[in-house]
Amino acid sequence: MSETRSDVIPRAAAGGRATSAPIMGRAAEPTIFELSESGRSSYQLRTTGIPERSLADLIPGDHLRPEAPPLAEVSERDLVAHFTRLSARQFSVDLGAYPLGSCTMKYNPKVCDAVAGLAGLAQVHPGAPAHLVQGWLEILVDLEAALCEITGMAAATLQPAAGAAGELTGLLLMRAWHDANGEQRRRVIIPDSAHGTNPASVTLGGYEVTTVPSDERGCVDMAALRSVLDTDVAGIMLTNPNTLGLFEEDIAEVAEAVHEVGGLLYYDGANLNAILGVVRPGDMGFDIVHMNLHKTFATPHGGGGPGAGPVAVSERLVDFLPGPKPARLDDESGDRFGWITPPRSIGRVHGWHGNALVLARALTYIEVHGADGLRRVAERAVLNANWIRRRLAGSFDVAYDRPCMHEVVFSASALRKDEGIKALDVAKRLLEEGFHSPTVYFPLIVDEALMIEPTETESPQTLEALADALERIVAEARSGDHSATEAPRTTPVRRVDEARAARTLVPTFDARGD
Numbered sequence: 001m002s003e004t005r006s007d008v009i010p011r012a013a014a015g016g017r018a019t020s021a022p023i024m025g026r027a028a029e030p031t032i033f034e035l036s037e038s039g040r041s042s043y044q045l046r047t048t049g050i051p052e053r054s055l056a057d058l059i060p061g062d063h064l065r066p067e068a069p070p071l072a073e074v075s076e077r078d079l080v081a082h083f084t085r086l087s088a089r090q091f092s093v094d095l096g097a098y099p100l101g102s103c104t105m106k107y108n109p110k111v112c113d114a115v116a117g118l119a120g121l122a123q124v125h126p127g128a129p130a131h132l133v134q135g136w137l138e139i140l141v142d143l144e145a146a147l148c149e150i151t152g153m154a155a156a157t158l159q160p161a162a163g164a165a166g167e168l169t170g171l172l173l174m175r176a177w178h179d180a181n182g183e184q185r186r187r188v189i190i191p192d193s194a195h196g197t198n199p200a201s202v203t204l205g206g207y208e209v210t211t212v213p214s215d216e217r218g219c220v221d222m223a224a225l226r227s228v229l230d231t232d233v234a235g236i237m238l239t240n241p242n243t244l245g246l247f248e249e250d251i252a253e254v255a256e257a258v259h260e261v262g263g264l265l266y267y268d269g270a271n272l273n274a275i276l277g278v279v280r281p282g283d284m285g286f287d288i289v290h291m292n293l294h295k296t297f298a299t300p301h302g303g304g305g306p307g308a309g310p311v312a313v314s315e316r317l318v319d320f321l322p323g324p325k326p327a328r329l330d331d332e333s334g335d336r337f338g339w340i341t342p343p344r345s346i347g348r349v350h351g352w353h354g355n356a357l358v359l360a361r362a363l364t365y366i367e368v369h370g371a372d373g374l375r376r377v378a379e380r381a382v383l384n385a386n387w388i389r390r391r392l393a394g395s396f397d398v399a400y401d402r403p404c405m406h407e408v409v410f411s412a413s414a415l416r417k418d419e420g421i422k423a424l425d426v427a428k429r430l431l432e433e434g435f436h437s438p439t440v441y442f443p444l445i446v447d448e449a450l451m452i453e454p455t456e457t458e459s460p461q462t463l464e465a466l467a468d469a470l471e472r473i474v475a476e477a478r479s480g481d482h483s484a485t486e487a488p489r490t491t492p493v494r495r496v497d498e499a500r501a502a503r504t505l506v507p508t509f510d511a512r513g514d
């Protein structure tokens with residue numbers, strides 16, 4: 001290193017390793033560590049003439065690590081090429097429709113990223129004192145108000161980092177409420193169509209799961225529900241529209257019956273796409289609702305995050321919310337915004353204040369749409385799913401054939417019986433057609449389930465092409481061509497051993513190669 005202090009400036013294309021190989025179809029992309037060359041970097045230090053001080057002068061010795069971390073050393077040019085290749089390797093979210101049911105892989109407008117990238121938002125330390133981050137606090141307060149307006153609830157916490165984290169928070173709130181009433185209830189009711197995170201969260205929250213079956217219309221079986229309701233029930237967790245894409249028709253009755261035994265109603269609002277601006281969980285009688293901002297409110301997701309799972313509650317649970325909580329202060333003379341801790345708070349559920357840039361994206365999405373725009377999101381999401389339902393009714397059985405909400409569940413049961421082509425084969429074959437696979441084998445109560453959520457962001461032309469592709473796949477199988485069992489044949493990664501991948505997960509790469 002030189003004797004003078006330096007500024008950091010980007011270095012252009014040093015020792016580029018980029019190739020002109022096509023992005024799609026590459027068999028192997030090395031890890032960033034395999035691309036590493038000692039001494040190569042994405043910046044260079046320009047001498048400025050100002051005397052340089054060594055790290056040891058600036059940082060106390062016991063805070064310095066003995067050796068540099070084994071980070072990859074690559075040029076900016078190689079770095080960009082590497083991640084661009086990875087982003088388009090198996091399937092590119094920017095290049096095609098992603099009809100993965102229950103996941104809401106809508107197109108995320110770039111304006112949300114532009115806002116989240118503003119230096120005043122992105123480069124703020126989460127521990128900055130309140131008087132330096134008044135703007136950030138206002139964003140959080142406004143988002144809480146918007147989410148409460150959308151859900152019909154009284155207050156919300158923005159801390160939980162994902163849907164499942166929101167569920168656990170909601171169950172801890174449920175427990176705190178019953179504790180405060182001097183009650184020790186043990187059971188939480190969940191319909192058999194629920195997302196797998198629901199029973200997992202109930203167990204983590206220290207409760208026992210009681211499952212209620214769905215009736216022949218795909219909704220909660222009211223008689224079965226009544227038969228398990230007593231004063232040992234802490235509450236019910238409902239997804240509405242449920243995971244079959246159907247609106248729970250007896251929702252008001254469910255709410256009344258559960259409240260009658262003193263239980264609380266939890267709304268799994270991971271996906272609000274179908275109801276935005278149309279109906280509100282609060283008006284249906286719910287006490288707790290979590291939302292997945294990364295699904296409904298436009299943060300790119302998949303591959304594990306970042307997400308945000310705010311939890312909104314009715315009036316009676318407001319005092320139990322996690323703290324600290326951003327708040328508008330009444331204090332005329334001092335800061336307009338600050339942090340408060342609700343009087344009977346269950347405490348923190350996340351370090352700092354959740355995934356803040358996801359929260360900034362969500363408020364942007366809400367603000368640019370406005371109430372009318374959000375309602376149009378819901379109307380088009382529902383229209384698109386119903387168009388797909390009708391169009392593909394001749395190719396697959398529709399699990400519950402009545403108007404659906406934002407997603408539709410088909411069954412490939414007949415195709416499997418007649419031709420030996422499973423839902424999984426159809427899903428893999430669709431990758432060859434340039435579409436991401438739909439969700440398969442969920443919900444568990446539908447045999448050979450294929451769950452399609454087109455979202456509101458796909459055009460009629462794209463939906464047409466998706467439907468054409470699925471029809472082609474079915475026609476091909478019906479004509480005796482069973483090559484779908486070999487699909488995907490055009491992607492760099494073919495079929496993986498899913499059981500082994502789940503059981504022998506290797507999520508790390510040893511940079512030293514030993």
Ligand SMILES: *Cc1c(COP(=O)(O)O)cnc(C)c1O
Nearest residue numbers: 102162163164195197239270307
């Ligand atoms: C996605 C989803 C969840 C879980 O959300 P994560 O953010 O993945 O933890 C819970 N319930 C439903 C209905 C979902 O679709």
